[in-house]
Structure formats: structure tokens, C-alpha cells
Amino acid sequence: MKKNRLALYIAIAVFVSVCGGIAFSQEDIRTVADSAFDVRQIMRPPVRFLHDGHNEKAQIGDCNVCHHAYDEKGQKTDDSSEGTECSECHKPETPENTLALTRAYHLQCKGCHAERKAGPVMCGECHVK
Amino acid sequence: MGEPAVKIEESKVVADEGLNRGMERLTPEKIEKVIQSVLKSETGSRLKVYVDTCVHCGLCSEACHFYLSNEKNPSFSPAGKVKQTLWEMLKQKGKVSPEFIRRASEIASTECNLCRRCSMYCPFGIDIAYLMLVVRRICHKLGVTPQYIQSTAHSHSATMNQMWVKEDEWIDSLMWQEEEAREEFPNLRIPLDKEGADIFYSVIAPEPKFRAQLIYQAAAIMHKAGLDWTMPSTPGWDNSDMCMYTGDNEVMGRLKKAHFESAMKLRVKRIVMGECGHAFRSVYDMGNRWLTWRMPPVPVTHAIEFYAELFKAGKIKLAKKYEQPVTLHDPCNIVRGRGLHEMARYVVNETCEKFIEMEPNREHNFCCSAGGGVINCGPPFRNKRVEGNKVKAEQLFVAKSKGAKTVIAPCHNCHGGLEDIIHHYGLGMELKFLGDIIYECMEK
Amino acid sequence: MHGLYNFVSGPMVWIAFILFIGGCLYRLVSLASLAKEKDTAVYAYMDFYYALRSIFHWIIPFGSENMRRQPLMTLFTFAFHICLICVPLFLFAHVVLWKESWNISWGFLSDSTADVMTLIVIASCIFFLVRRLTRPEVKFLTNRSDFIILAIVAAPFITGFWAYHQWAGYRMMLILHILSGEIMLIAIPFSRLSHAIFFPLTRGYMGSEFGAVKNAKDW
Known part of the structure; x- marks a missing residue:
């Protein structure tokens, strides 16, 4: 009996990891990353983020929903800013404005999730240990 | 319920x-x-x-x-x-x-x-x-x-003093002490109702009643120091106040008013009071407040402060120092109530050969368990009071084992309380007021 | 879960802070006016210098005789209060939330420091609980409200610690954490936790009476 059960567990574990592997490999972007985040200084684990899966689930078609762009006057434009690192505009840690980049990310992700009542909003839901 | x-x-x-x-x-x-x-x-x-x-x-x-x-x-x-x-x-x-x-x-x-x-x-x-x-x-x-303290409160209310002392008895007691003292100090006077005197000396009613020698000693000290002093002949001479402790604030107010007014009537510079703690609390802290005076309307000096002044000014000459080793009890109402502990030590060191500290001392000293009107609640509560202060007995015992033979307690209630404790616990120590020591040692 | 989270992290935060700040102000103002009406002596005898002198002796560890006589209690009391105030104010996660909402920020503790400090608060609460249950003089004074107050104080730290480590039931625990923190804030002005705002007044008044009138120390 016991042997059978053990075999079953192993089979499930193998299945899950293989499927997982396949799923991951289909995506290019797996975490929220920005070269401005210093791995040695970050306070929380990086956020796991499956770009295509997310957009599919959230039914987001346009890039500029997230990759927004603004003109000189500070007005939102229809352009999108993919390919530009967030930290180019949302300047990270300066003495006057600490946590600016963190704030931008949080408002962007959490703000949308809270509004739509869908997706993670609590700290540990994204920054999983 | x-x-x-x-x-x-x-x-x-x-x-x-x-x-x-x-x-x-x-x-x-x-x-x-x-x-x-x-x-x-x-x-x-x-x-x-x-x-x-x-x-x-x-x-x-x-x-x-x-x-x-x-x-x-x-x-x-x-x-x-x-x-x-x-x-x-x-x-x-x-x-x-x-x-x-x-x-x-x-x-x-x-x-x-x-x-x-x-x-x-x-x-x-x-x-x-x-x-x-x-x-x-x-x-x-x-x-x-409690009956006994209520009885003293009645006395306060009826006679303006704590011990049912009648007006003529009061004057009599003063004249008697003056007469006695004049045998020792021929020119001594206990000036009654002297207008404009520097010092208005007030005592608690148990002094004329049981401890008249304290008035004698005070008169001797005033006399030798050459001071301009007086005592009032009318009600208001008693600075004690058991009504403060029974919660009879109305009578407390009457008492303090009578006390302050008799001093003001004589236009004295200040009130000097005998070695009593609760009376000081009443005059300096509680009675004046009930009468809405932030501070007493006439400056009040406690005996300890007064003695310290006299020694600092060199107004009292000592013939000798008190020989037996002494320890000092810090009375709550003039230590936690007025911070006179250092002055008391100064006077003790001026007058005594050897001073042994009790532990804990100064602001942290233990109460005698007589204060706050507890001793005035009388015999029914005596055992509870004395047994309820074993720590004081232990404190005294330690001082005794260090050599102290005499306990100085510059407060009437403390005297009463410590007397019972010394007796009950068989400590065999002598109890003195500072005035006793000064009188005993001064040049006469 | 979203609705619940949005509520406890949104309107409920406003309610908590309004009741906390408003409640504290109300308690202080009503106390001041009651004192003016019934205890004018308080104003007559309050003395700034002596009030501060007394407060100073009572906010430094082992600054008073009684603190030296009760070293364990003193140690726990100070560690508890310091951590209790510092952790919520300087926790990284909290600072980030302030930044998000108000775009203001200040220094924060490292997570491991905050973790240890949280454990200190929890350990102190256990110490207080054991002391309350075992020391006869404390037990005699204890009633149900004392346990409730202790629970109100311990809850945000226990749930916070749990949530930070993302143990089982993370989502529920985080919501409970936020809620218990809010309950504690609201409880401060309206329970015996008000000792937090009244301490300077009671201590200051006793310090003034002892210092300015009675010429004595009170520590």
C-alpha cells in the first residue's frame, strides 16, 4: 500500500514540474526586473510575473495600459513606452525622493488590481518568500 | 450591589x-x-x-x-x-x-x-x-x-484645637511654662499677642496638653537666640488639623483660616511651627489650597528649617554635642512634603557626635505608620498599625545594630508611632525631638 | 478577499486614524477643560521645568528607584515600549505604504531587526501575562479588561510576524494584522492604553508638585 502511494506522489511531482517547466519556457519575461534594482539591496524577493499569461488573463491588449507614456507637459499620450526601462523616468533612490521606483511599481500593479478587484494586492502575494 | x-x-x-x-x-x-x-x-x-x-x-x-x-x-x-x-x-x-x-x-x-x-x-x-x-x-x-479621630475632629470644630483645650487653659499652660523657664533663664518671656513680631510660633494642641516641656524648650531656644517672637492667646494657636484627615474639608478650612488670621492680625513676618509633620501638610499644602491660597498667605517655616537657620547664623551656641549615636527618621510630610531632609541632617550633624543613617532614607524613608491620622484612630487600630509596620522596626533594628541608640523624629505623629514600634518590637531605643537635643546641648 | 482587503486598507485606515487622533485630542481637551472647571490647582501648580525633570527620570531605563528594584520588569517594559513604538513606525513595509499613499518616506529598519523587535514585543506580552497571572499583587488588581488590553496590543505583532513570514493562511492573517492594528489605534484614546497620552501629564503633575512645591525628588 505504502509503496503505491509513494509512487503516486513521485508521479504527481514529476508531472507538475514538467508542466511547470513547459509553461515557463513559453514566456520570455518571468519576473519584474529593472536594472536599477540592486540585488544586494532589495528588501523583498523579486516579483514573479508572467508577462503574456498576465495580459491574457487580464485581457490587456494595448501595451500602453502598463507601458504608459507622457509628453513634455505631463499629459498622457497614446504612445507606449515598452522597451524603455521604468527607472529611466521613475528615477530610483535619490535622497529627496526615496522609493520612487518602488512606489511607481506598486501603484501601477496594485492600483490596477485593487480597482479591478482581481490579482494580488497584499505584499506577500507578489513578493513570495 | x-x-x-x-x-x-x-x-x-x-x-x-x-x-x-x-x-x-x-x-x-x-x-x-x-x-x-x-x-x-x-x-x-x-x-x-x-x-x-x-x-x-x-x-x-x-x-x-x-x-x-x-x-x-x-x-x-x-x-x-x-x-x-x-x-x-x-x-x-x-x-x-x-x-x-x-x-x-x-x-x-x-x-x-x-x-x-x-x-x-x-x-x-x-x-x-x-x-x-x-x-x-x-x-x-x-x-x-473611626470614632477616635472623629472625636478630635469634633474638638477642632468646637474649640479650634485638637484636644478640647479651653482658652484659659491654653493661656495658663503658656504662663506656667514661662514661669518654670524663668527659673532657668531669668529674663525669659513667652510674649503673647505681640503685634508686629518677627515670628509667630504655633504648636499642635497635644503640646500644651501632654508635652508642655516642648513649649518650654522652644521658649528657651527663642530666648537664647534673642528672637522677636510671639504666641497668640486666642483660638488659632493650634496648627494641627485632623479634619484634613477625616475628609472634613469645611472644618479644615475654618481651622486654617483661624490660624492664618491670628498670624495676620498680629502682623507677624512669618509663622514658625513646632516639630510636627501633619500640621505642616495642613498649613503648607492642603488647608491653604482649600482656602484657595496657592501658597500660605503668611510664610511658614517648619522647625527643622528654623533650627537650620539659627545654626547657620550662629545664633545658638552649644555647650556640648549630644554623645549617644543617633539615627534620624525622615517624616513624610516634611521630607516628601517639603524636602527638609538635608536641613535635618545638617542640624543633626551640628548637634550630635555620631549620626548613623537609616536605610532607606530621605524621600524614600518608610512612614512611621502613625501619620495620616492613623494613630488618631486610636486603640482599636493600634495593633494593626504597629504590626503593619514591621519594616520600620527592621529599619530601626539595623540602625541600632550599627550603634544608634537614639532615634530623632522631628514630628509628633512619628514620635507616637515610633514609640509604639520601639516598645512592641522591644528595640530599646530612645526617642527624641530635635528640639530636645538642641535644648539639652545648648549653652544656657 | 479583495473587498475585505480594500476595506481594511482603505476606509478603515481613515476611520482608525480619525478616531485615534480625534480621540486623543478629545481626551486631552476634555481633560483640560474638566481640570479648569474642577481642578484648577492642576494649572496653578504645573511647573514646566519640574514636570520635565520628573518625566526625564522616568523615561530613562533604571532612572528611578523602583526601576532599579525591579530590574526584570524594567528591562521588559523599556524593550517593549521602544519596540512597540519603533516597529510600526519604521517597518519597511509600512514605510512603503506611506510612500505609496502620500509620497512621503523616512528611514526604515532592516527586516531582520524589525523581526527581532517584533519578537521582543511578543515576548514582553507573554512576560506581562505571566506576571499578571503569577504575582499576587498584580493578580489582585487584574480583571478581564487587562487581558483584553494585552491581547489588543499583542495581536498586531503576532499577526504581523505571521504574515511577514508568509506562513499558512497568509491572506487572512494580513487582513487580521491590519484590522488588529486599527483596533489598537482606536483603543488607545478610549481604553487604559490612554496611559500613552496621559503619562506626561500625570508624571509631569506629580513632578511639579514634588519639585516646585514640595522641594523633593519623585523618582
């Missing part, structure tokens, strides 16, 4: 007519009405904040000699006493039983000396003595006060 939190065995209930008869006269309606009226109209922010702030941490316990002497029985801890009295009254909104009031009066009047040591141990500085006074006030208004 609120009942006493700690039931006392029948055999241990102290027979006190004042408490028992007072209790019999009570009705639940009267109790509720009086408690409500005192809480509503006579108390305010202090009571409220003290009750709301207490976090029930019990840190005040170690401050209390009753608690320490009664095997750390929590019902004797300062906050424990508040719990058994005020908390319950507040919680029940005044709906407590006559037995509860009897017990509350006993706790507030005979198990707390209002010594204020606990205020120095409470992290919040909650004035537990004040809370006990509120309880006494309620019990006073309900007519449930």
Missing part, C-alpha cells in the same frame, strides 16, 4: 463605634447619593485620569509599609486599596453596601498613612494618597469615620 472584595473573618473585624454605628445608619439610597455627589461635584480631571491611567501593574506595592509588613498581602498594596474602595464605587456607580462603606472607611483611614511614598513608585505618578482622601471624604459625608 458592591460588596467588600476581601471578606474579613468575623473575629478580625475591629470593633469601632464610629464605623459600626455609622454603618448602621446607612441606607443604599444615601450611599449612592453621597458617592455620586462627591464624585460629580468634588472630583474632576485628577480622579478621572488617575483611574483611567492605572494599568494595574502593581509596581506601587513595594512602596507601602503596610504591604511589606503584612507578608506582601496584595489587599494592602496601594492600588489594592484603591481597588477595594474607589474602583468599586465607580464601577457600581455608587451602589455599594453599608458593609462596603465600613470596610472602605477602615481601609482609607487606618490602612493608609497618606505618606505618598507610592507616588514615587508608580511610573505614572498617580497620587494614591489623594484617592484615599477622596474615599475618606465620601465616608465622612456618610458619617462613617
Whole structure:
């Protein structure tokens, strides 16, 4: 009996990891990353983020929903800013404005999730240990 | 209806007519009405904040000699006493039983000396003595006060002095002491009603009644120091005040008014008072406040401060120093109540060969357990008072083992309390006022 | 879960802070006016210098005789209060939330420091609980409200610690954490936790009476 059960567990574990592997490999972007985040200084684990899966689930078609762009006057434009690192505009840690980049990310992700009542909003839901 | 939190065995209930008869006269309606009226109209922010702030941490316990002497029985801890009295009254909104009031009066009047040591141990500085006074006030208004102290309060009310001393007896006593003293100091006078004198000397009524030699000694000191002094011949000469301790604030006000007015009538520069603690509290702290004087309207000098002045100015010459090693008891009302401990030590060191400190001392000294009117509650509560101050006996014993033979206690109530303690615990130490020592050692 | 989270992290935060700040102000103002009406002596005898002198002696560890007599209690009391105030104010996660909402920020503790400090608060609460249950003089004074107050204080730290480590039931625990923190804030002005705002007043008044009138120390 016991042997059978053990075999079953192993089979499930193998299945899950293989499927997982396949799923991951289909995506290019797996975490929220920005070269401005210093791995040695970050306070929380990086956020796991499956770009295509997310957009599919959230039914987001346009890039500029997230990759927004603004003109000189500070007005939102229809352009999108993919390919530009967030930290180019949302300047990270300066003495006057600490946590600016963190704030931008949080408002962007959490703000949308809270509004739509869908997706993670609590700290540990994204920054999983 | 609120009942006493700690039931006392029948055999241990102290027979006190004042408490028992007072209790019999009570009705639940009267109790509720009086408690409500005192809480509503006579108390305010202090009571409220003290009750709301207490976090029930019990840190005040170690401050209390009753608690320490009664095997750390929590019902004797300062906050424990508040719990058994005020908390319950507040919680029940005044709906407590006559037995509860009897017990509350006993706790507030005979198990707390209002010594204020606990205020120095409470992290919040909650004035537990004040809370006990509120309880006494309620019990006073309900007519449930221990008989003996109530009797002194009646005396205050009828005669303006504590000991039923009649006006002619008072004058007689002064003249008698003057006559006696003139045999030793031929030109000595006890000037009565001298207008514009520098010093108005006031005493407590037990002095003319039982300890007339203290008036003799004071007169001798004044005489040798060449001071311009007087004593009043009319009521107002007594600075004592048991009404302050029974919660009879109205009579306390009358007493202090009479005292201050007799000094003001004589246009004296200041009041100097004998070695008494509670009288000082009444004149300097509580009576003046009841009369809405922030500070006494006539400057008040306690005997210790007065003696220190005389020695600093070189007005008293000593023939010798007191030989026996002495220790000093710091009376609450002039140490925690006026900070005279260093001056007392100065006088002791000026007059005595060898001074041995008691531990703890100064502001942290243990009360004599007689103060706050407790000794005035009389024989029914004597054992509780003396047995409730084992720590004082231990403190004295340590001083004795270091060589102290004489205890100096510059306060009347402390004298009474320490006398009982020394006797009860067989300590065999001699008890003196500072005035006794000065008189004994000065050049005559 | 979203609705619940949005509520406890949105309107409920406003309610909590309004009741906390408003409640504290109300308690202080009503106390001041009651004192003016019934205890004018408080104003007559309050002395700034002596009030501060007394407060100073009572906010430094082992600054008073009684603190020296009760070293363990003193140690726990100070560690508890310091951590209790510092952790919520300087926790990284909290600072980030302030930044998000108000675009303001200040220094924060490292997560491991905050973790240890949280454990200190929890350990102190256990110490207080054991002390309350075992020391006769404390037990005698204890009633149900004392346990409730202790629970109110311990809850945000226990749930916060749990949530930070993302143990089982993370989502529920975080919501409980936020809620218990809010309950504690609201409880401060309206329970005996008000000792936090009244301490300077009671201590200051006793310090003034002892210092300015009675010429004595009160520590």
C-alpha cells in the first residue's frame, strides 16, 4: 500500500514540474526586473510575473495600459513606452525622493488590481518568500 | 450591589463605634447619593485620569509599609486599596453596601498613612494618597469615620484645637511654662499677642496638653537666640488639623483660616511651627489650597528649617554635642512634603557626635505608620498599625545594630508611632525631638 | 478577499486614524477643560521645568528607584515600549505604504531587526501575562479588561510576524494584522492604553508638585 502511494506522489511531482517547466519556457519575461534594482539591496524577493499569461488573463491588449507614456507637459499620450526601462523616468533612490521606483511599481500593479478587484494586492502575494 | 472584595473573618473585624454605628445608619439610597455627589461635584480631571491611567501593574506595592509588613498581602498594596474602595464605587456607580462603606472607611483611614511614598513608585505618578482622601471624604459625608479621630475632629470644630483645650487653659499652660523657664533663664518671656513680631510660633494642641516641656524648650531656644517672637492667646494657636484627615474639608478650612488670621492680625513676618509633620501638610499644602491660597498667605517655616537657620547664623551656641549615636527618621510630610531632609541632617550633624543613617532614607524613608491620622484612630487600630509596620522596626533594628541608640523624629505623629514600634518590637531605643537635643546641648 | 482587503486598507485606515487622533485630542481637551472647571490647582501648580525633570527620570531605563528594584520588569517594559513604538513606525513595509499613499518616506529598519523587535514585543506580552497571572499583587488588581488590553496590543505583532513570514493562511492573517492594528489605534484614546497620552501629564503633575512645591525628588 505504502509503496503505491509513494509512487503516486513521485508521479504527481514529476508531472507538475514538467508542466511547470513547459509553461515557463513559453514566456520570455518571468519576473519584474529593472536594472536599477540592486540585488544586494532589495528588501523583498523579486516579483514573479508572467508577462503574456498576465495580459491574457487580464485581457490587456494595448501595451500602453502598463507601458504608459507622457509628453513634455505631463499629459498622457497614446504612445507606449515598452522597451524603455521604468527607472529611466521613475528615477530610483535619490535622497529627496526615496522609493520612487518602488512606489511607481506598486501603484501601477496594485492600483490596477485593487480597482479591478482581481490579482494580488497584499505584499506577500507578489513578493513570495 | 458592591460588596467588600476581601471578606474579613468575623473575629478580625475591629470593633469601632464610629464605623459600626455609622454603618448602621446607612441606607443604599444615601450611599449612592453621597458617592455620586462627591464624585460629580468634588472630583474632576485628577480622579478621572488617575483611574483611567492605572494599568494595574502593581509596581506601587513595594512602596507601602503596610504591604511589606503584612507578608506582601496584595489587599494592602496601594492600588489594592484603591481597588477595594474607589474602583468599586465607580464601577457600581455608587451602589455599594453599608458593609462596603465600613470596610472602605477602615481601609482609607487606618490602612493608609497618606505618606505618598507610592507616588514615587508608580511610573505614572498617580497620587494614591489623594484617592484615599477622596474615599475618606465620601465616608465622612456618610458619617462613617473611626470614632477616635472623629472625636478630635469634633474638638477642632468646637474649640479650634485638637484636644478640647479651653482658652484659659491654653493661656495658663503658656504662663506656667514661662514661669518654670524663668527659673532657668531669668529674663525669659513667652510674649503673647505681640503685634508686629518677627515670628509667630504655633504648636499642635497635644503640646500644651501632654508635652508642655516642648513649649518650654522652644521658649528657651527663642530666648537664647534673642528672637522677636510671639504666641497668640486666642483660638488659632493650634496648627494641627485632623479634619484634613477625616475628609472634613469645611472644618479644615475654618481651622486654617483661624490660624492664618491670628498670624495676620498680629502682623507677624512669618509663622514658625513646632516639630510636627501633619500640621505642616495642613498649613503648607492642603488647608491653604482649600482656602484657595496657592501658597500660605503668611510664610511658614517648619522647625527643622528654623533650627537650620539659627545654626547657620550662629545664633545658638552649644555647650556640648549630644554623645549617644543617633539615627534620624525622615517624616513624610516634611521630607516628601517639603524636602527638609538635608536641613535635618545638617542640624543633626551640628548637634550630635555620631549620626548613623537609616536605610532607606530621605524621600524614600518608610512612614512611621502613625501619620495620616492613623494613630488618631486610636486603640482599636493600634495593633494593626504597629504590626503593619514591621519594616520600620527592621529599619530601626539595623540602625541600632550599627550603634544608634537614639532615634530623632522631628514630628509628633512619628514620635507616637515610633514609640509604639520601639516598645512592641522591644528595640530599646530612645526617642527624641530635635528640639530636645538642641535644648539639652545648648549653652544656657 | 479583495473587498475585505480594500476595506481594511482603505476606509478603515481613515476611520482608525480619525478616531485615534480625534480621540486623543478629545481626551486631552476634555481633560483640560474638566481640570479648569474642577481642578484648577492642576494649572496653578504645573511647573514646566519640574514636570520635565520628573518625566526625564522616568523615561530613562533604571532612572528611578523602583526601576532599579525591579530590574526584570524594567528591562521588559523599556524593550517593549521602544519596540512597540519603533516597529510600526519604521517597518519597511509600512514605510512603503506611506510612500505609496502620500509620497512621503523616512528611514526604515532592516527586516531582520524589525523581526527581532517584533519578537521582543511578543515576548514582553507573554512576560506581562505571566506576571499578571503569577504575582499576587498584580493578580489582585487584574480583571478581564487587562487581558483584553494585552491581547489588543499583542495581536498586531503576532499577526504581523505571521504574515511577514508568509506562513499558512497568509491572506487572512494580513487582513487580521491590519484590522488588529486599527483596533489598537482606536483603543488607545478610549481604553487604559490612554496611559500613552496621559503619562506626561500625570508624571509631569506629580513632578511639579514634588519639585516646585514640595522641594523633593519623585523618582
